[in-house]
Amino acid sequence: MPYQVLARKYRPQRFADVAGQDHVTRTLQNALEQGRIAHGYIFSGHRGIGKTTIARILACALNCHNTIGSPERPTPEPCLKCDACLEIRAGNAVDVIEIDAATNRGIDEIRELRDAARYRPARDRFKIYILDEAHQITDAAFNALLKTLEEPPDHIVFMMATTEPENIPQTIRSRCQHFSFHAVKLDDILGELRGIAAHEGVAADEAALSLLAEAGDGSMRDALSIMDQAIASAPVIDGKAQLSAAEIRELMGTVPNTVFEEILEFVARNDAATVLTTAGRLLDAGNSPSQIARQFVRYLRNCVVAKIASLTEDENSSDLLQISPDERRRAVRTALLFTEEELTRFLNVMLRTFDDLGFRQEQRLHLEMGLIKLVHLQRLVPVEEFLAQLPKTSGNSTPRVLPPQRAAIPAAPAPAPRPPANTPSRFSGAPEPAAPRTQAAPAPSISTSPFASNTAESAARPVASVISQPQTEGSLALAPEPVKEPSNVSPLAQPGVITMPEPSTGLNAHVAPSPIVLEEPVAIALQADENYDPSWENIVSPDEDPEATEPASQPVATSAAASGTAELQAAAVEALFATKKNNSAAEQLEESHWTIADGEVKIEVSLSKPMIGTIFRADVEAIIKAALREKGLVGVKISVVPAAVDNKPKEPKKPRSGSVQAKALDHPTVQKAQKLFNAEISTVFDLRKD
Known part of the structure; x- marks a missing residue:
């Protein structure tokens, strides 16, 4: 008798012999026992998991000559002893027709099937049609079969097996009972392989059987095919084939997962040189870069699942990991080296690398670059940690990173003299004794206006924000280091923080300093005032106080933007006309309205958004910025927007x-x-x- 492969030799003959499809076999046995037989079935699922096998077992159970509950057939299982069961098992039954739908897929073949279905079975109870790979049938052929499926004769049963149920028309699926098969679990495949190895007299260790079960990838037929090949290539000792994991791995051309564990350990230590050395050793041994990347992706997936499931080396059982216990422990050890985010990034990089290897010329180069990326990915800082390091602000405002301090700041001048006697102190509110009045040299102001650059010459430019008081006798410049202050001036605790008095109800009331945090560094001038009122509302500049009669002894600095926009607008228009290529933009600027605030120049023009993008291009914006830079505006943002609709005649x-x-x-x-x-x-x- 010729040799029969393991997948055919150990094909299940009963519902109980089918592994991993209990939800299907239980339903079919109950339907047989209750007599609820449908006229159409669709069996869909992974390859090699028992779709056609269950269709044959169901055909035997339907046409079995023994009645359910009889001594010869106590259960819905077929007896496998009558003529019908033996013929169906041998594949030569007259009333069970098995058709390869991948070959007989046209409308002519389906018409012949439909005409033959009108005749009653020759001997058995049902005439059964098993259509394998049913998704290959054309739409026209399915339409020809539609009426027969909708109103079939009472002696016809259709069974369709397919791996792509979505390709079967919905009109066909709605007229049949659809059973979705599951991929066979690793433990079920492993148990079948143990029994077959013992029955065949093959000596196989647990690691070898686990490797065969993993290679099956949920398919019992694939696992048996690989096992059949491994037995043929295994050495024979004392009349028994000896299966080992190393020989099976060499036969399959795979890499042991211990290598991937080592690579990830080197990645954890930022050892890129050893990672490349290990990869080179694998490639020099003849392993394909695509095969290495495919196995690495599978291993990283197992590590991610082990990390998410919080598995340990002692408790590593999980339905999500269909691998052997040794491989689970290895995946857990690797998962402990990294965070969940790092493992996820590793998996994304290797997936992209695997995709690149499919259409790249230098596959070795792309594999090595993918492995080097794993080493460098650990240097990335998570967004959560970066945000946690930013300074927090009050309220719900977004934290901002303060710009670096300026390097050189002139020393502060001599402190201002005390005010005359019986004059309330600036920050204490209590009278102080008289002191001789002397004129102090003014202190230089430090400019960090949003329009100023960080160069040395920007320190001489005027600033936009100044807090001043009338009737000055001296000033205090903001410095990076604390300086000794007179008794009537509160010291600055830190750069960017100013302590100002809270409102009080009397001159002698105690005032607690309240810090004011500045989001942007500005130039501050704190000056003494003989007629000082401690109320917060009275702290105004001479320009804002209508009762101020005596001007300040030191002029208040202003920004270049505060001098008016007419000159800036004219400079930008002239610069555009000078190019002789941007007359349209220049003409629009002549009629535009300019607003300068918060480091932004807002230009309102009588154009729509599409036209603004066409006329005010990047080169036009560069010319405008250059013209503004000549007028003292540095680092501004240009924003051109449509002007509001104005119905007034122009x-x-x-x-x-x-x-x-x-x-x-x-x-x-x-x-x-x-x-x-x-x-x-x-x-x-x-x-x-x-």
Whole structure:
């Protein structure tokens, strides 16, 4: 008798022999016992998990000559002794027709099947059609079968096995009972392999059987096929084939997972050189880069699952990990070296690397680069840790990173003298004794305006934000290091923090200093005042106080943006006209409205958003910024937005001095024509030669 492969030799003959499909076998046995037989079944699922096998067992159970409950057949299982069971098992039953739908997929074959289905079975109870790979049938053929499935004869049963149920039309699926098969679990495959190895007289250790079960990837048929190949290649000792994990791995061309564990240990130690050395050893041994990447992805997946499931080396059982106990412990050891986020990033990198190997020329290079990325990924700081290191602000405002302090700051001048006698102290609110009045040299101000650069010359530019008091006698400049202050000035605790008095109800009331945190460093001038009122509302500048009669002894610095926008706008327009390529943008700027605030120049023009993107390009913005830089505005942001709709009639546009429009309007002939016809000049063409 010719040799029969293990997948056919040990094919299940009863429902109880099928591994891993209890939900299907239990339902079918109950239907047989209750007599609830459907006229159409669809069996779908992974390859090699028993779809066609269960269809044959169901055909035997339907046409078995022995009645359920009889001594010969006490259960719904087929008896496997009558003529019908023996013929179906041998594959030569007349009333059980098994069709390869991948070959007989056309409408002509289905028409023949439909015509033959009208005749009653020759001997048995049912005429059964088993359509294997049913998703290969064409739509036209399915439509030809549709009416027969909807109203079939009482002696017809259709069974369709497929790996792609979504390709079967919904009209067919709705007329059949659909059973979705599961992938066979590792433990079920391992148990079957143990029994077959013992029955075949093969000496196989547990590691070898586990490797065969993992190679099956949920398919019993694949595992048996690999086992059949391994037995043929194994050495024979005392008449028994000896299966070992090393020989099976060599036969399959796979890499032991111990290598991947070592690679990830080197990754944890940031040892990129050893990682490349290990990868080179694998490649020099003849392993394919794609195979290495595929196994590495599978191993990283197991590590991620072990980390998420919080497994340990002692308690490592989980349905999510369909691998042997040794491999589970190995995955747990690797998962303890990294965080869940790191393992997830490793898996994403290796998935991209595996995809790149499919269409790249230098596969070794891409594999090595993918492994090096794993080493460098550990240097990334998670976003949560980065946000936790930022300084926290009060309320719900977003924390901001303060800019670095300036390097060189001039020393503070001599302290200001005390105010006259019986004058309340600036920060204490109590009178102090008189002291001789002397004139102190003014202190230099430090400018960190949003329009100023970090160069040395920016320190001489005016600042935009100054807190001042009338009737000054001296000033205190903000310095990076604390300096000795007079008794009537509160010391600065730290850069960017100013202590100011809280409102009080009396001159002699005790005032507790309250810190004010500045989000942006600004120049501060704290000055003495003879007529000081401790109330917070009275701390105003001379420009804001209508009762202030005596101007400050030191002028208040202002920003270049505060001097008005007309000059800045004119400079930008002239710069654009000078290029002779951006006249449209220049003409729009002439009629625009400018607003400068918070380091941003907002320009409102009478254009829509698409036109703004067309006219105000990146080169136009660069020209505008250069013109503003010459006027003292550095580091500003240009924002061009559509202006609000204004229904008021606009005044005629006045042409720019020296332009073609201006020369045309100054011409006597044009002026006479305007006066004679009461006309307006809309367009002027310059026909002069350059």
